[in-house]
Amino acid sequence: MSTPTPALAARRTDIPAARHPRIGSAYAFTGTLEMMGAPMSFSRNEEIYGESEAAEYLYKVVSGAVRMYKVLTDGRRQIGAFYLPGDMFGFEPEDAHASSAEAIGDVTVLVFKRSAVLSLAARDSDVARRLWEMTAGELDRSRKHALLLILSAQERVASFLLEMAARSRASSEIELPMSRQDIGDYLGLTIETVSRTLSQLESVGAIAVPAARRITFCNSGTLSCLNAC
Amino acid sequence: MSTPTPALAARRTDIPAARHPRIGSAYAFTGTLEMMGAPMSFSRNEEIYGESEAAEYLYKVVSGAVRMYKVLTDGRRQIGAFYLPGDMFGFEPEDAHASSAEAIGDVTVLVFKRSAVLSLAARDSDVARRLWEMTAGELDRSRKHALLLILSAQERVASFLLEMAARSRASSEIELPMSRQDIGDYLGLTIETVSRTLSQLESVGAIAVPAARRITFCNSGTLSCLNAC
């Protein structure tokens, strides 16, 4: 926990501790954190942090989307999660990141010093509880993700679309921030299979794809039927 | 959080709160918890808790092994984790379990009242921290599990064996508590593929299988080479 990530070192804005002299336990976690957060921007495909780097910061997405991933020794990549506006990420049990994170497009995040959050949590049980709940929420999402990976290609893509729709609170149409390659690496499929499956769902009348990254839900029940979870 | 699970209701031993009148923050988490834990036994294939049941307890395995799983609408089962002696399980972000847990063989666990642990955590930041660390550890394992699921059958089985070896601290030979079906449902493979892959690893000289549930590591480097993580 001594050296900041290259990306952060290059663009870290100053986070004066003096600006937050004493944080009472009366503050809710999010409120408190947002006081401490420093805005930071990353451009398309820029690394936010890298695997095995010191985990000095926690992040909250303001705008754009982030992919969290690991690369295997043979070059295969698995995306473990996408983070959208409002999501927090960077939680790690250890002091070092177990994965890497990159900006999918241009991204703005709020950055929080991990040590400050941890020491705050040691004093404020509400903060500690929120920290725990967020980690538990990540655990829940990770387990749902693992469930996806044993399904058929059609089921994986359908579940993915439903998940994205649920997270973007736009019920009838979604705008995907990520490429087919990203989707494939998240679902454990090749881009060809992702593309073919989308075409197939379109031909069945479940969705429409007016633009490559824009999906319209025609018959919302159809997709749900494909969701075996 | 009002009705206990059937299994628990049937066999719950009394957990007198009076035995733990006041728990000072000087105690370490495990020590404190073990004071509160009531031993309980389950027999082979018996349910410990069920999906969507109230999460009233946390558990620590004393002896035997536990499978945590979900069943999809079409009957497929995914095992999310195995818990071995020393492991704790039953953490849930929500008040209801998102999965089911069963005894693989005969099992003894220690049971902790979730509400007691939570209120203790609200007072004792050490306990809160341990709770968070354990959840983060589960998150880590869940992500490793998701990584497994994008590998080839051979890689999955090899990684599984290495994981089990690491957890049982017996380096050269392991005794598997679970069936081939359990292994298959954990790895996202059929029992036939698991069996075939083990035979294949044996014929290559990486392992020996003196009994179906006993695996000997002949050339420990061979398996590690297959581990692409």
Place this chain on the structure above:
DNA sequence: CGGCGGCTTGATCGGTCTCAAGTACGGTGG
């Protein structure tokens, strides 16, 4: 207009599943 990156579509290959027998093992009863 040309070029490039991202996406789609097609043809073939291979790995895993499925279906179907066989075999080994552990437990039980004689």
Place this chain on the structure above:
DNA sequence: CCACCGTACTTGAGACCGATCAAGCCGCCG
């Protein structure tokens, strides 16, 4: 101690799904 039985495991043959290899298409930006 042995014979029997049921469960778990292994092994084989064929089908199927998704990967791979290879073009072609679309949209965007210079």
